[in-house]
Amino acid sequence: MLTHLGFFLSALFVTAFSIVLGGATLIMSWTSVTFERRRAGEWKIPRGLLTLSGSIGMALLSSVTPFIPMLGGSDAGAIHAYAGVARITYEFLLIVGFALIAIGVFLARNDAMPGSRAVCIGSRLLLAINILGLAGILASLPKLR
Numbered sequence: 446m447l448t449h450l451g452f453f454l455s456a457l458f459v460t461a462f463s464i465v466l467g468g469a470t471l472i473m474s475w476t477s478v479t480f481e482r483r484r485a486g487e488w489k490i491p492r493g494l495l496t497l498s499g500s501i502g503m504a505l506l507s508s509v510t511p512f513i514p515m516l517g518g519s520d521a522g523a524i525h526a527y528a529g530v531a532r533i534t535y536e537f538l539l540i541v542g543f544a545l546i547a548i549g550v551f552l553a554r555n556d557a558m559p560g561s562r563a564v565c566i567g568s569r570l571l572l573a574i575n576i577l578g579l580a581g582i583l584a585s586l587p588k589l590r
Contacts (some may be wrong), residue, residue, distance in 0.1 A: 455581030470567025479560035493553025503542035
């Protein structure tokens with residue numbers, strides 16, 4: 446029981462903070478890019494901005510996966526099967542989001558375009574959040590004896 450609660454709390458931490466803090470840096474970055482485009486007349490998008498956008502998209506998708514078991518209706522067996530699918534889907538989306546953030550940190554480190562500073566800070570912040578969440582998820586796994 447406690448392993449499920451530990452996983453749930455760690456995954457909720459990653460998802461909530463990724464959406465809130467990542468969304469804020471995403472809005473700041475896209476606003477900066479848009480205003481710079483208006484001034485310069487051309488699009489210069491930091492390379493890490495697209496991976497940051499993808500990672501936040503994965504966090505948004507993972508926020509709806511806990512509702513998958515509701516598709517089972519009132520049948521206990523179907524609810525249990527859908528709960529397994531929901532957890533696998535949730536873990537997959539967390540892994541993809543983490544990979545996108547890691548790639549984004551690598552891509553955003555030397556960009557000098559508009560919005561790149563917010564992308565760099567946001568990517569590093571989300572990487573730290575994902576690492577803390579991963580530590581919590583690993584701590585919630587059953588111990589091997």
